[in-house]
Amino acid sequence: MIEVKNISKKYGRKKVLNGVSFTANKGEITSLIGINGVGKTTILNAIMALTPVNSGEILINNEKINKASYEKITFIPDAITMLPQMTIAEAMQFMQDFYESWNQERATELLGFFKLKGSDKISSLSKGNTAKVNLLLGLALDVDFLLMDEPFSGIDIFSREQIAEVFTSHLIEDRGVIITTHEINDIEHLIDKVILLDEGTVIKEFNTEEVRENEGKSVIDVMREVYRT
Amino acid sequence: MTRFLKLVNFELGRFMKIYLALIGITIISQIAGVIIKSNSYISRANEAIYEDLVPKEEFFATEGLMSVLQVTRSLWFMGPIALCIAALIFYIFFIWYRDWFGKNTFIYRLLMLPTARIQIFLSKGVSILLMVFGFVAIQLMLLPIESVILKWIVPLDYRIDMTAGEIIQNSYLQTLIPSTFIEFVLYYGAGIMAVFIIFTAILFERSFRLKGVLLGAIFVGMTVLVFFSPILIMEIMQTYYLYPIEIFILEIILGLMLISVSIWTSHFLLKKKIAV
Amino acid sequence: MNVNFNNRDPVYVQVVRHFKEQIATGMLEPGQEIPSRRELANKLKINPNTAQRAYKEMEEAGLIHTERNLPSKITRNEKTLGAVREELIAGAVDSFVAAIRPINVSLDEIVGLIQDKYEMESKEEGGYE
Numbered sequence: 261m262i263e264v265k266n267i268s269k270k271y272g273r274k275k276v277l278n279g280v281s282f283t284a285n286k287g288e289i290t291s292l293i294g295i296n297g298v299g300k301t302t303i304l305n306a307i308m309a310l311t312p313v314n315s316g317e318i319l320i321n322n323e324k325i326n327k328a329s330y331e332k333i334t335f336i337p338d339a340i341t342m343l344p345q346m347t348i349a350e351a352m353q354f355m356q357d358f359y360e361s362w363n364q365e366r367a368t369e370l371l372g373f374f375k376l377k378g379s380d381k382i383s384s385l386s387k388g389n390t391a392k393v394n395l396l397l398g399l400a401l402d403v404d405f406l407l408m409d410e411p412f413s414g415i416d417i418f419s420r421e422q423i424a425e426v427f428t429s430h431l432i433e434d435r436g437v438i439i440t441t442h443e444i445n446d447i448e449h450l451i452d453k454v455i456l457l458d459e460g461t462v463i464k465e466f467n468t469e470e471v472r473e474n475e476g477k478s479v480i481d482v483m484r485e486v487y488r489t
Numbered sequence: 490m491t492r493f494l495k496l497v498n499f500e501l502g503r504f505m506k507i508y509l510a511l512i513g514i515t516i517i518s519q520i521a522g523v524i525i526k527s528n529s530y531i532s533r534a535n536e537a538i539y540e541d542l543v544p545k546e547e548f549f550a551t552e553g554l555m556s557v558l559q560v561t562r563s564l565w566f567m568g569p570i571a572l573c574i575a576a577l578i579f580y581i582f583f584i585w586y587r588d589w590f591g592k593n594t595f596i597y598r599l600l601m602l603p604t605a606r607i608q609i610f611l612s613k614g615v616s617i618l619l620m621v622f623g624f625v626a627i628q629l630m631l632l633p634i635e636s637v638i639l640k641w642i643v644p645l646d647y648r649i650d651m652t653a654g655e656i657i658q659n660s661y662l663q664t665l666i667p668s669t670f671i672e673f674v675l676y677y678g679a680g681i682m683a684v685f686i687i688f689t690a691i692l693f694e695r696s697f698r699l700k701g702v703l704l705g706a707i708f709v710g711m712t713v714l715v716f717f718s719p720i721l722i723m724e725i726m727q728t729y730y731l732y733p734i735e736i737f738i739l740e741i742i743l744g745l746m747l748i749s750v751s752i753w754t755s756h757f758l759l760k761k762k763i764a765v
Numbered sequence: 766m767n768v769n770f771n772n773r774d775p776v777y778v779q780v781v782r783h784f785k786e787q788i789a790t791g792m793l794e795p796g797q798e799i800p801s802r803r804e805l806a807n808k809l810k811i812n813p814n815t816a817q818r819a820y821k822e823m824e825e826a827g828l829i830h831t832e833r834n835l836p837s838k839i840t841r842n843e844k845t846l847g848a849v850r851e852e853l854i855a856g857a858v859d860s861f862v863a864a865i866r867p868i869n870v871s872l873d874e875i876v877g878l879i880q881d882k883y884e885m886e887s888k889e890e891g892g893y894e
Binding site for chain 3: 288473
């Protein structure tokens with residue numbers, strides 16, 4: 261379980277996060293949703309200790325993040341985390357060199373699934389394929405938690421469909437996923453839990469099936485209610 | 490440990506193309522320098538001795554005998570060395586900033602490696618050090634080769650043959666390649682200290698951005714002050730109560746202390762304050 | 766298998782309804798193996814937890830049954846299967862009646878209209894029945 265407890269973060273005088281708390285469970289897909297610029301990416305960076313927070317605490321399986329945590333949790337940012345001059349195969353080799361949790365078999369499977377070629381240079385790839393390589397490098401780690409920052413933004417519809425397919429496949433298995441997005445359409449039926457953010461705070465947290473069952477509302481209905489008032 | 494070596498190897502690999510190009514430039518320029526300088530010496534000698542009928546002894550008295558030493562004073566020789574030094578000084582900064590710049594933010598990957606983050610710091614430091622040693626080693630190998638080339642061009646009685654050691658001791662090269670082991674340790678120890686302190690200042694900047702520039706500058710200022718404090722204090726007090734050997738030992742202790750402070754501070758910044 | 770889900774009903778309920786329709790129309794036969802939860806999630810592009818929930822509901826309703834690690838199968842229980850058909854018909858009639866009642870049409874008229882419509886569609890489908 262990932263527990264985010266009352267974290268706040270300021271950039272200069274601007275408060276980006278203001279007492280954000282939520283939990284994300286293993287085996288569930290949790291979606292952080294908000295209009296752009298509400299600190300979604302900052303939250304993911306904070307969970308991974310890629311940016312400091314001014315107050316609050318984050319626990320991953322009841323532990324503060326440490327070097328061993330990176331074998332248990334990984335983050336797929338919206339830009340690729342490998343050098344552009346590397347080939348896909350070299351990037352995979354890099355991962356294998358440094359991570360015990362790297363699963364070469366799954367990596368090869370993903371390569372086929374995404375129809376990518378190992379010998380291609382990262383800098384020569386299309387936007388969609390770059391996003392897929394980025395995803396591959398994260399998904400091929402046998403980790404408990406995967407964080408993804410806007411995996412669907414700025415890429416073509418077929419790549420989006422392919423990436424959405426990943427969520428329903430054995431590639432996710434029983435892992436916990438936190439995904440940020442400002443476009444709900446692609447994943448409305450995929451997510452378990454929604455955390456709506458506005459102005460640096462969580463304004464609503466709900467289970468998608470529960471809100472459909474008990475209130476007869478779609479995720480967008482709830483968003484409309486929350487953001488329009 | 491193996492992960493650390495892999496990191497060092499990776500860091501070296503990222504600069505290897507430019508590094509090899511610099512080595513290539515050095516080799517070509519220095520050897521060209523030997524050939525050009527030797528030929529021009531010979532033609533000057535021929536002109537003086539056989540056309541202007543200046544006695545040999547007089548020519549040697551004014552021009553001196555030809556040796557590699559003459560070449561080392563030329564731009565052909567010192568130019569590429571200066572270029573390599575400039576490139577490495579530039580790379581001390583760029584080795585960090587390149588990870589943040591561009592669309593491909595490699596710093597995410599580095600910070601998410603399942604290794605202590607200080608290893609990133611140390612691997613970059615070791616890479617810089619290895620590259621310096623690499624340049625020095627290339628220079629050491631080049632000197633005898635350059636002597637041989639000079640021997641081919643310049644006749645025996647027009648030249649002085651020098652060993653690599655003699656060339657180094659009589660040129661600027663002695664700053665890069667000290668003759669005693671103690672000097673070597675001192676020079677390179679001070680170099681390592683300087684690189685680490687600059688790294689720490691860069692990490693201040695990367696952690697606190699604009700405010701960090703100030704913090705980094707303060708950090709550098711403090712370390713300089715501490716390092717030279719024994720000498721400064723004595724100058725101000727006008728009392729020279731320490732023997733040179735005592736100052737020497739004190740400086741070594743201060744140097745080691747500052748290296749530790751730099752590593753510890755960087756460890757803290759990388760763990761708690763760094764921002765992608 | 767392609768289902769258009771709406772966004773306002775629980776996805777698991779829609780999955781169960783989809784299975785019931787398939788059972789009622791004979792697309793799924795008694796005792797037939799059904800896809801695993803994972804396969805279903807993948808085919809329908811839904812969350813695996815939701816597929817799991819749908820299967821749990823169907824199991825509790827006796828529509829499917831699972832023996833240890835074997836694939837789940839459609840029940841052979843005639844009574845349950847009959848109930849599914851009746852439930853679907855009842856549901857369709859309910860919504861039809863709810864839609865037609867405000868228009869104030871007599872029962873005879875409705876029956877006539879339904880008859881015409883049925884015959885017309887049968888012809889269009891090239892005498893399918």
